[in-house]
Amino acid sequence: MDIKTRHAVTVDGSGDRAIVFVHGYGCDKTMWRKVAPAFEDAFTVVTYDLMGCGASATSDYDATRYGTLAGHADDLVAVLEGLGLRDVIAVGHSVSAMIVALAANARPDLVERLVMVCPSPSYMDDGDYVGGFARADLEGLLEVLDANYLGWSSDMAPAIMGTPDAPEHGQELVNSFCQADPDIAKHFAEVTFLSDHRADVKAVRQPTLVLQCRDDILVPPPVRDWLSENMPRADMVMLDATGHCPHVSFPQATIAAIRAAVAPVAAR
Numbered sequence: 135m136d137i138k139t140r141h142a143v144t145v146d147g148s149g150d151r152a153i154v155f156v157h158g159y160g161c162d163k164t165m166w167r168k169v170a171p172a173f174e175d176a177f178t179v180v181t182y183d184l185m186g187c188g189a190s191a192t193s194d195y196d197a198t199r200y201g202t203l204a205g206h207a208d209d210l211v212a213v214l215e216g217l218g219l220r221d222v223i224a225v226g227h228s229v230s231a232m233i234v235a236l237a238a239n240a241r242p243d244l245v246e247r248l249v250m251v252c253p254s255p256s257y258m259d260d261g262d263y264v265g266g267f268a269r270a271d272l273e274g275l276l277e278v279l280d281a282n283y284l285g286w287s288s289d290m291a292p293a294i295m296g297t298p299d300a301p302e303h304g305q306e307l308v309n310s311f312c313q314a315d316p317d318i319a320k321h322f323a324e325v326t327f328l329s330d331h332r333a334d335v336k337a338v339r340q341p342t343l344v345l346q347c348r349d350d351i352l353v354p355p356p357v358r359d360w361l362s363e364n365m366p367r368a369d370m371v372m373l374d375a376t377g378h379c380p381h382v383s384f385p386q387a388t389i390a391a392i393r394a395a396v397a398p399v400a401a402r
Contacts, residue, residue, distance in 0.1 A: 135191055135194075136216070137212050137213055137216035138216065138217075139191070140185075140190065140191045140194060141182040141183055141184075141185065141190050141191075141209065141213055142163065142182060142183045142188055142189035142190055143180065143181075143182040143213060143216075143217070144163065144180070144181045144182065145178060145179070145180055145217065146170070146171070146174050146178075146179045147173065147174030147175070147176075147177050147178045147179040148174075148178065149173075149174075149175075149176045149177035149178050150178075151176075151177055151178070151221070151222070151223070152177060152178040152179075152180060152217075152219045152221075152222040152223070153173055153177040153178070153179055153180070153222065153223040153224075153225065153396065154179075154180040154181070154182075154210070154213070154214070154219075154222055154223070154224050154225065155169070155170050155179070155180070155181050155225045155227075156182075156184070156210065156224065156225065156226045156227065156230035156233060156234055157181075157183070157184065157187070157188075157227055157230060158226075158227040158228030158229055158230050158379070159228060159229050159322060159323065159326050160187075160287070160291075160307070160310055160311040160314055160319060161187065161188075161227075161307075161310050162183045162184075162187050162188025162189070162310065162313075163181035163182055163183050163188055164188070165227075165310065165379070165381065165382055166181050166381060168381065168382065168385035169381045169385050169388055169389055169392070172389045172393070173392075173393070173396075177223075177396075178219075180213070180217065180219070180222075182213055184206055184209070184230070184233075185200060185205070185206065185209055186200065186314075186315060186318035186322065187314065187318075192315055192318065195315075195318050197321055200321070200322070200325065201321075201325065202325060202329065203229070203232055203233050203236055203325060203329060203331070204236060206230075206233045206236075207233050207234075207236035207237040207240060208237075210224070210233060210234065210237040211237050211240065211241050211244060214237075214241075214244045214245075215244070219244070220243060220244055221243075221244070221245075221246040222244060222245055222246060223245075223246065223247045223248070223249065223396055224237065224238060224245045224247070224248050224249070225248075225249040225251065225392065226248070226249070226250055226251065226253070227251040227252065227379070227381060228251070228252050228253070228254075228326075228352070228378065228379075229326045231248075231250035231251060231252070231253030231254075232253065232255065232329070232331045232334065232335070234248055234250070235248065235250070235331065235334050235335055235338050236331070236334055238338060238340050239334060239337050239338060239339075242339065242340065245340060246340060247340050247341050247342070247343075247395075247396070248338065248340050248341070248342040248343070249342070249343045249345065249392055249395065249396075250342060250343070250344045250345065250368075251345045251380065251381060251388070252345065252346060252347060252350055252352070252353055252378050252379070252380070253335075253344060253353070253361065254266075254352060254353045254357050255330070255331045255332040255334070255335040255357075255360070255361070256329070256330040256331065256332055257272060257326075257327050257328075257352065258272060258327075258328070258330065260330070263332070263356075263360065264354065264356035264357070264360075265354075265356075265357060266352065266353070266354040266356075266357060267327075272327045272328060275327065276320075276323060276324055276327065276328075279319075279320055279323055280320050283316040283319060283320060284312055284316075287308055287311035287312050288308055288312075290311075291304055291305075291307035291308040291310075291311050292304030292305070292307070292308065293351055294307060294351065294352060294377065294378045294379065295307050295377050295378065295379055295382070295383060296347070296349050296350065296351065296376045296377020296378060296379075296383075297376060297377050297383045300383060303377075303379070303382055303383045306382065307379065307382070332360075332364070335361070335364060335365060336364050336365070338365060338367070338368075339367065340367065341367050341368075341369075342365060342367060342368040342369070343368070343369050343371065343391070343392065343395040344358075344361055344365065344368050344369065344370045344371065345371050345373055345380065345388065345391055345392075346358050346370065346371065346372050346373065347372070347373050347375045347376055347377055347378065347380050347384075348372070348375070348376050349376045349377065350376075350377060350378045351377075351378065352378050353378065358370065369395065371391050373387045373388065373391060374387055375387050375388070
């Protein structure tokens with residue numbers, strides 16, 4: 135099976151430079167539909183589904199390969215190589231902000247610039263580092279997810295979206311979560327919430343735009359402070375947005391911030 139079929143790769147636009155959008159946990163490439171088309175006039179725009187998500191070849195999901203985010207980073211590298219792309223802008227939401235960081239560290243020839251949307255290098259508190267959750271809290275969350283994935287999705291998705299005045303956004307995330315294969319979703323949740331990628335984030339050397347939101351239940355202010363202190367080549371932007379998924383709930387603000395960061399690249 136070729137890489138485009140394996141990951142349901144979509145390529146739009148016709149620019150000389152490429153920008154790839156990588157979706158977060160419980161989602162698929164369609165979650166970028168309000169943002170990605172805005173860049174088709176200046177870039178070749180790539181979206182795809184992480185293995186086990188959306189229209190990817192779910193039967194190829196291997197728990198060992200995807201027991202760390204490195205497996206997904208390798209897939210991103212394979213997608214870029216399969217399309218013959220270099221020096222791309224890699225945009226990753228949530229857990230995929232870490233995936234694009236891993237890919238950028240491994241293959242700086244392929245990834246020139248990063249955009250991290252609501253990233254967290256580690257959700258777990260550790261000494262002076264405040265990730266937002268004690269290990270016991272994360273293990274409890276995973277136990278609930280394992281026992282009742284659909285119920286967990288219905289409760290958590292609106293809180294993650296963080297737009298109570300626009301409940302349709304939360305319902306969209308509920309629907310996305312509920313379409314996922316429960317076994318894969320449970321495994322990916324464990325990898326997402328228990329991983330620690332602080333060292334990988336510190337190693338990023340490419341210019342990076344970090345987009346953050348107010349009232350993000352998954353990324354508290356101390357995480358933002360840590361990123362600011364440990365990513366010297368990153369520009370931190372607080373969007374006029376709430377929650378954890380601004381590309382869905384506040385697409386225009388997200389587009390404007392990304393466009394301002396990548397405009398010099400498009401102009402080359």
